[in-house]
Amino acid sequence: MNVYIESLGCFKNKADTEKFVNKLIQHDIAIVRDPAASNIIIINTCGFIKPAVEESIERILELSKFKEKGAKLVAFGCMIERYKHEIKHLIPELDFTTGINSFEKLINYLLINKEKNLHNILSKKDAYIITNLPYYSYVKIADGCNNRCSYCMIPFIKGELKSVKLDNVKRSVKNLINMGVKEINIVAQDITKYGIDIYGEYKLCSLLDAILNIDGDFYIRLLYLNPDGIENNLLDLIKNSSKIIKYLDIPIQHASDKILKMMNRKIDSISLFKLFEKIRHNMPDLFLRTTAIVGFPSENNYDFNKLLEFINTFSPEWAGFFRYYPEEGTPSYNFKGRINKKIVDERLNILEIAQINNINQRFKKLIGTNIKVFIEKPLEKPVNNANYTYSGRSLLQAPEIDGKCYIKVDNNIAINNFGPYNALISDFKYPDIFVTLN
Ligand code: SF4
Incomplete structure (x- = not known):
């Protein structure tokens, strides 16, 4: 069969x-x-x-x-x-x-x-694993969510947070590393809350410590950290570990106090600004990804401008802006003040332009600097000019969402595995990065 x-x-x-x-x-x-x-x-x-x-x-x-x-x-x-x-x-x-x-x-x-x-x-x-290329994988450390954001169906579908025991996560990661996986993407609805249901306290740092003790040549990427759960000890661990990729996916969803409150997010705009200031100050090389919802009920120009101000202040390198969808069964479904589609489209457009400008500026400064890249396959048709002959992904890009890497390879360098290889950034065309192996 x-x-x-x-x-x-x-x-x-x-x-x-x-x-x-x-x-x-x-x-x-x-x-x-x-x-x-x-x-x-x-x-x-x-x-x-x-x-x-x-x-x-x-x-x-x-x-x-x-x-x-x-x-x-x-x-x-x-x-x-x-x-x-x-x-x-x-x-x-x-x-x-x-x-x-x-x-x-x-x-x-x-x-x-x-x-x-x-x-x-x-x-x-x-039979072979069909979901990914074999050099990267996802490890889900918990399912369900207790945050109860007012627009979200997930707690109704998946129920309360259920963490996977620390030893079991460690075993899964170890197996993947033994199979040759080089990049482990840690996922859950909100990984910062890991462990509270089974250990009575947040255990993400202990889990990461346990994973970092595994022998091997691998990287960890942290995806989906709700801003209210990001504590100083977690930031210190990220800063001081060479195995944790300097890339954080922190969904803010909004930056106006009124909207954050209506969304039932557990953070206000001042704390959000302080957190991002701290991250930018302590880890200037770190890449940030965020997501935001546009057109939440009653979002006015003032609210929207707070969100735009946030995006322009912190210039997250990668961002996804999503239209608000009233999902039947969620608390926000009954909120008054639905926003006209045309206004939402205009706001989405403004954010997207701001974000692309921000990342273009960021990459201008990065040209000529070193990054690590995974090489995935030779290109059928070389891109940009005949010199970029492979495609892949850099550590600055999460799989499948942050664009590709196009790679120029000197004939003297043997390509016989996925890498990662050291490379110099030579160009950037949103959202793709062009590099030369060195
Ligand atoms: S948006 Fe994310 S954090 Fe909020 S309830 Fe849904 S899954 Fe949980």
Whole structure:
């Protein structure tokens, strides 16, 4: 039996998919890259906001064409959890569904079908992990969230925070390092709250200490740190460790006190400004990523300008600006003062232009400096000019969201693994970085 699997949505979903794929391999279930070669097609869905739900439904329907050839269609994850009572009626094409935290049910379903021995096209040796290139991986240290931001469905879908025990996380990281993974991306809905549910206190620093004690040549990237949970000891640890990438993903969501309060964020604008000042002052080389929601109910020009001021003051190198979506079932769904789409579009446009200007300025100063890059593949057609012949990613870029790296390689340098290699920054065209190996 061959299984084709696709992961939609965020990197936390991807971490789940990776874990699931590993379980399939343990059960001798072959994974294939081509849905046409599969007996069972599985989609890990996203149900975070309406567009993500629509994308999940569209993709399920697209893949349903393979049912004509006898494949079964299975979906799990957030979208299924969110609509568990309606899903059979909503998408009758699905043969089996299960929400979150129910890998076992899904594995049992697959094993029953495996016994039926549907046409065996490929064997276990053809199975390989399909979610990422093998040099990087995601480790989810907790699921669920207690923060209860007023616009967010996640706590309703995933429930309260559930941390993975420290020893288990350490074991997963160690296994990945032994498999040759060089970059471990630590993810959860909010990694700063790690451990409070099982240890009664925040344990992210202890977890990082334990991971940093593992022997090996690897890097750690910290994704999704809510600003209210970032403490001085965590910043010190990041600053002093050569294995923690100087890159932090800190979603601010807004910078106006009125909106932060309505969002039920646990930080005010003064503390937010102080935190970012501290980070910029103590680690001037660190790259920041943030996200913000635009057009939250009642957001006026004053509120928007506070957000713009924040972006212009701290110039996060990478940023995602998202339109507010009223999600039925969340507290903010009933808030008055929905913002007209045209105004939201204008505000998004202003932020995006400001952000691109900021990062262009930043990279102007970085040209000629050193960075580490992973080389992923030779380019079919050289980019920019004939000298950039490989594509990859630098440590300043998180996988899949911050653009690519185009790499010029001297003939004398042998490229026989992903790296990382030392390189000089030679050019920047938003969002891509051009480098020369040295
Ligand atoms: S921190 Fe807020 S936005 Fe993020 S998952 Fe938790 S409730 Fe949702």
